[in-house]
Amino acid sequence: GAGNLWKTTNNGMTWAPVFEHESAFAIGDIAVAPSNPDIVWVGTGEVQPRHSGPAYAGTGVFKSADAGRTWRHMGLADTHHIGKIVVDPKNPEVVFVAAMGHSWSPNTERGVFRTTDGGATWTRSLYVDDRTGAIDLVMDPSDSKTLYASLWQIVSGPGSGIYKTIDAGRTWTKLGGGLPTGPLGRSNLDVSRSNPRVVYVFLDNAAPPPAAPAAGGRARPIIGGEVYRSEDRGATWRRANTDDLYGVFGIYGWKFCDIRVAPDNENEIYILGNRMYHSTDGGRTYTRIGETIRRVNPIPGTAMHLDHHE
Numbered sequence: 195g196a197g198n199l200w201k202t203t204n205n206g207m208t209w210a211p212v213f214e215h216e217s218a219f220a221i222g223d224i225a226v227a228p229s230n231p232d233i234v235w236v237g238t239g240e241v242q243p244r245h246s247g248p249a250y251a252g253t254g255v256f257k258s259a260d261a262g263r264t265w266r267h268m269g270l271a272d273t274h275h276i277g278k279i280v281v282d283p284k285n286p287e288v289v290f291v292a293a294m295g296h297s298w299s300p301n302t303e304r305g306v307f308r309t310t311d312g313g314a315t316w317t318r319s320l321y322v323d324d325r326t327g328a329i330d331l332v333m334d335p336s337d338s339k340t341l342y343a344s345l346w347q348i349v350s351g352p353g354s355g356i357y358k359t360i361d362a363g364r365t366w367t368k369l370g371g372g373l374p375t376g377p378l379g380r381s382n383l384d385v386s387r388s389n390p391r392v393v394y395v396f397l398d399n400a401a402p403p404p405a406a407p408a409a410g411g412r413a414r415p416i417i418g419g420e421v422y423r424s425e426d427r428g429a430t431w432r433r434a435n436t437d438d439l440y441g442v443f444g445i446y447g448w449k450f451c452d453i454r455v456a457p458d459n460e461n462e463i464y465i466l467g468n469r470m471y472h473s474t475d476g477g478r479t480y481t482r483i484g485e486t487i488r489r490v491n492p493i494p495g496t497a498m499h500l501d502h503h504e
Contacts, residue, residue, distance in 0.1 A: 212262040223277060252275060268309075276294070323353055325348075382396050
């Protein structure tokens with residue numbers, strides 16, 4: 195969120211800062227052009243909003259054509275927080291940006307933006323309203339014209355939802371077909387590389403939970419963290435998880451939600467929150483990836499979490 199951009203050329207043994215003299219130090223996302231690794235895009239602005247204070251805003255998108263030695267500012271300065279950048283795998287001139295916009299105030303420079311000339315000009319490809327931004331974006335690995343976008347109104351408002359384009363962002367359709375009707379919090383997407391018909395969404399279902407049983411304790415419903423799976427490229431969805439995933443991020447669904455599919459197995463996924471979880475049965479059941487927490491300083495408190503963001 196405030197750590198700037200660093201580069202390694204020796205497999206992580208040493209690192210050097212490469213963004214020190216630009217106008218922002220909060221980094222939202224990094225993208226390297228698959229067809230030309232010298233082209234690097236950076237979207238600025240912290241994408242972990244805080245309900246108790248401001249997140250560091252950015253100053254738009256930047257581009258390097260020499261592997262990070264020099265940078266050019268490429269616009270979208272009022273987006274403040276950029277969640278994702280996707281570069282067309284065959285044409286580095288085509289770039290998509292998912293922009294959150296201002297965290298707690300309305301503005302119109304938000305949603306999904308598209309350039310076909312390497313950032314010289316931008317068009318706003320997907321826009322809902324001045325309080326709803328785009329937090330995630332993923333491209334179908336078998337078809338660069340097909341993308342899925344996660345839109346998010348931070349206060350879990352009606353603008354949140356999952357959208358799809360099949361014409362490289364010229365038009366978008368809001369997806370339903372079994373997804374929760376809302377209100378929704380943050381969500382994240384991934385498409386299986388081994389079977390692109392399979393798409394996953396990890397979302398924060400902000401709908402009010404059903405009432406607890408009248409007698410006998412506190413039954414916690416499966417509301418909060420939920421994984422949805424589509425096997426027809428987003429036309430229909432079903433909730434995949436039978437395990438209660440509320441504990442993945444607890445009350446912090448607005449801060450996490452990250453999901454990744456193993457590149458060689460459509461049924462193996464990882465989800466991130468306060469902890470990291472692994473599923474090998476298509477998201478039905480999960481095993482927490484083990485960790486040991488050791489306190490370095492003698493601080494008070496009975497719990498400590500690890501916060502897996504990316």
